[in-house]
Amino acid sequence: MEKAVVLLSGGLDSATCLAIAAETRDVHALTFDYGSKHSREIDSAKAVAAKLGADKHTVMKIELDAIGGSSLIDENIDIEKTGNVTGEIPSSYVPARNLTFLSLGVALAEVVGAGEVFIGANSIDYSGYPDCRPEFIDAFQKAVDVGTKAGAGGTSVKIIAPLLNMSKSQIIQKGAEMGVPYELTWTCYSGGERACGKCEACVLRLRGFEGAGIADPIEYEG
């Protein structure tokens, strides 16, 4: 089977993306430990990678908290628990996150000889993150085509975003059919013992399961 790198956060989307990739590829999962408040995502990523049979899993530290600027990593910015999902760029936006994560995914792909990097970005329910939009994926691909060893040699690493045009409910339906272990995923931004159910990430997750007509297997506060 062809090798592929899959960016795996431990959340619902990337777990589904991993399952899709693993159907037809030898999967090397890549998770970033970037100083996020919801670092238990990383334990989820490990559990998901093991459960879905990833061939390898690399966890890489990056001190994004040295930069700050997002409620996800900056102690001085609170996570919003208003349940607002407005389509505007929220305080949880981590500057240039997908740009950075995809770059490192491409780096790993070059080293391990993978032809593709899978990312679980999707923008249908929620276009608040500019780096989850199709235009961004296309533009990034062009930078990879001219800026990497593989690209300069003719065969560039391809960015694959299989969920890009799927709604959260469609993603969950698809994942449920494939047996994605959603009970192992972690979505909440707040970093508590249980998911808060109130942050933007929880709200989108809950709406997605509701729309899919499937019960969310994780527990929520209160």
Added chain:
Amino acid sequence: MEKAVVLLSGGLDSATCLAIAAETRDVHALTFDYGSKHSREIDSAKAVAAKLGADKHTVMKIELDAIGGSSLIDENIDIEKTGNVTGEIPSSYVPARNLTFLSLGVALAEVVGAGEVFIGANSIDYSGYPDCRPEFIDAFQKAVDVGTKAGAGGTSVKIIAPLLNMSKSQIIQKGAEMGVPYELTWTCYSGGERACGKCEACVLRLRGFEGAGIADPIEYEG
């Protein structure tokens, strides 16, 4: 003055780039501690940033060595000391390095409110690194334009590569005129006490000083 982020490795090019930026900008230098064998570059970066009056200096750790694949970071790949500079992609190529470093530079720029990221990439003497070519800088800019908060809002962070079309000798001449402290810079890949004079980086540096008609102020082995 306008704020700018400057990627600073501690080498000759980025030191010159910093001096150019600092003439007209409030400079926030950004250095990556990425597990390189020549990590004394980082001490050089700190000394150069202080000497050239950078307003701030962030040193960020990234575990690129978790990926490997380059003689600069991988214990299993030797640094070449043949003095070969062929124009082919050398073993010192770090996969997707400028892609990653520019991404993090853009992230910092977004957080500190800088409108520009300066990078000391140049490709005249040496086109071996695909991510130092003008085509790459242009393509990356387009990814930033659509993939970041600033870009989505209309005013994107601009990538400035002032050395892109300069030869190594021209860079050194320009830097010498501006008083760049080349005695504080570190170029050698080998990680010894003194520069080896034989790796591709040393060879390019020595040729550059020779072409500029200026004595290299650092000491070499043997």
